[in-house]
Amino acid sequence: MSGNASRSATDMLTLYHSGSSVCSQKVRLALAEKGIPWTSRNLDMTKGEHQTPDYLKLNPNGVVPTLVTDTGDVIRESSVIIEYVDALAAPLLMPVRGSAVWQTRLWLIRCIEIHAAINSLTFATVIRKMVLGSMTAEQLEDWLARAPGPDITEKRRDLMNRGAQSPHVDGAVATLDGVFRDMDTALRNGPWLMGDDYSLADCALLAYVDRVRRLGLGGLYEGRFGSIAYWLERSRARPSYGSAIQAYYDDETETKYLAAGSEAWPQIAARLLVRH
Ligand SMILES: N[C@@H](CCC(=O)N[C@@H](CS)C(=O)NCC(=O)O)C(=O)O
Structure with a gap:
């Protein structure tokens, strides 16, 4: 952790996304609802930036979004990503009972x-x-x-x-x-x-x-x-x-x-x- 022990998981999220992609919008919305800061890697899909060898290492299907966490975990699938994001900070958007x-x-x-x-x-x-x-x-x-x-x-x-x-x-x-x-x-x-x-x-x-x-x-x-x-x-x-x-x-x-x-x-x- 590059010498900054005070940084938390929520300080270090990197989201690979794309402007008009609906699944990217969904994840950006969850991050905004939770007020969690994130680093943007906005891929221009018209230029094939989601199909470069480096991105395919993160997401072999060549789709957005992909979230990389503070520990380097790579999370794909927008519904899975928003559940992860939600669990990072209270109040939870995922109901807890019933x-x-x-x-x-x-x-x-x-x-x-x-x-x-x-x-x-x-x-x-x-x-x-x-x-x-x-x-x-x-x-x-x-x-x-x-x-x-x-x-x-x-x-x-x-x-x-x-x-x-x-x-x-x-x-x-x-x-x-x-x-x-x-x-x-x-x-x-x-x-x-x-x-x-x-x-x-x-x-x-x-x-x-x-x-x-x-x-x-x-x-x-x-x-x-x-x-x-x-x-x-x-x-x-x-x-x-x-x-x-x-x-x-x-x-x-x-x-x-x-x-x-x-x-x-x-x-x-x-x-x-x-x-x-
Ligand atoms: N089920 C996936 C779908 C991901 C997906 O298909 N993303 C679209 C954008 S919404 C994409 O990246 N498409 C790339 C392409 O069509 O080449 C999710 O929810 O994350």
């Missing part, structure tokens, strides 16, 4: 499928527009080949080819429909997912719901699951949202997200109608 404990854990585990769904919607819309508008066929193949795994390469190929008509978008709509229904049920018991107290479940889900809204796809929950818009508003009003999420968007990026998602909304809404 059914809220396992319910919060279930939300954390569910983030894996939620992330896949959000990823499909983002790639079918704004990323597709950016990629198809800027890459040659050869560059597109190279970009697809560098996805984090062959299954993701194929998923992205389909999303680039078919956009909102891809079956991956059907899957995303089905997943999010169940998620929003369950969030709405939980929010009958209070302003937050676990009732009166803001918890790690709220912290874990905000970046994903925020992305849906930023893409102009709020119709996935508005109307049927009315409590979610209010939950989003309350969550966005917390100071953590400004520093962890909003600060990483500029006007141009916001406009691109909203335009690309809104353009795809009629096709996505049609999927929702088939389900109901």
